[in-house]
Amino acid sequence: QSERTASAMLNSSSEPVFLCDKDGKFLALNEGMAQRFNRSVDELVGTSLDDLLPPDVAKHRAKIKEDVFSTGRPVRFEDERDGRYFDNQFYPVLDGNNNVVSLAVFSLDITDLKEITEALAKSREALLAAQKIAHFGSVEHDFRTGKSRWSDEFHKIMGVSRQECEPTLENYLQYVHPEDVEPLKKAIASAISQEGTARHEYRIIRPSGEVRTI
DSSP states (O other): OHHHHHHHHHTTOSSOEEEEOTTOBEEEEOHHHHHHTTOOHHHHTTSBGGGGSOHHHHHHHHHHHHHHHHHOOOEEEEEEETTEEEEEEEEEEEOTTSOEEEEEEEEEEOHHHHHHHHHHHHHHHHHHHHHHHHTOOOEEEETTTTEEEEOHHHHHHHTOOTTTOOOOHHHHHHTBOGGGHHHHHHHHHHHHHHTSOOOOOOEEEOTTSOEEEO
């Protein structure tokens, strides 16, 4: 029953999914998995995935497969093949006696996601470097979670260290000149409602009492 259920789940996903036995042979797979290797489903059933993978990748996956069969615990890991990166999940399929009889494998191509993540990281590094040179800072605030992030340069502008002040919107507004708090809130609300940018000038009061205009 467990195998029938797992098999039925294969075709409910557009992402590559398959069932394999202890030797790594395909017991069942969906069209997404077959297309990844430019084969048909019928061509792949009964063949071994290891024969389609580079030797080092096949060896690594074989070790993980053995661990899942012996422990009965699912495993999630990433690997790389021909310049593409994959997020793999191995789930044990049990029989009526709770013995692992096969594996349900989900394999998602995350290459584009990794490239975007790396590009964002490089962009952030470039932004931080530019801030140090030009002496300007940045604030990121997530209104869904209420969490904020202040750059190192912004901490310097505010005159507080990371240890002295937690980066929250509430703490940020505490340093704004009392006469400028409400206009600043309105400017932020306007930028959010219009889903655009806004330019606003206001004053802050640093812990030393020094007033600065931002």
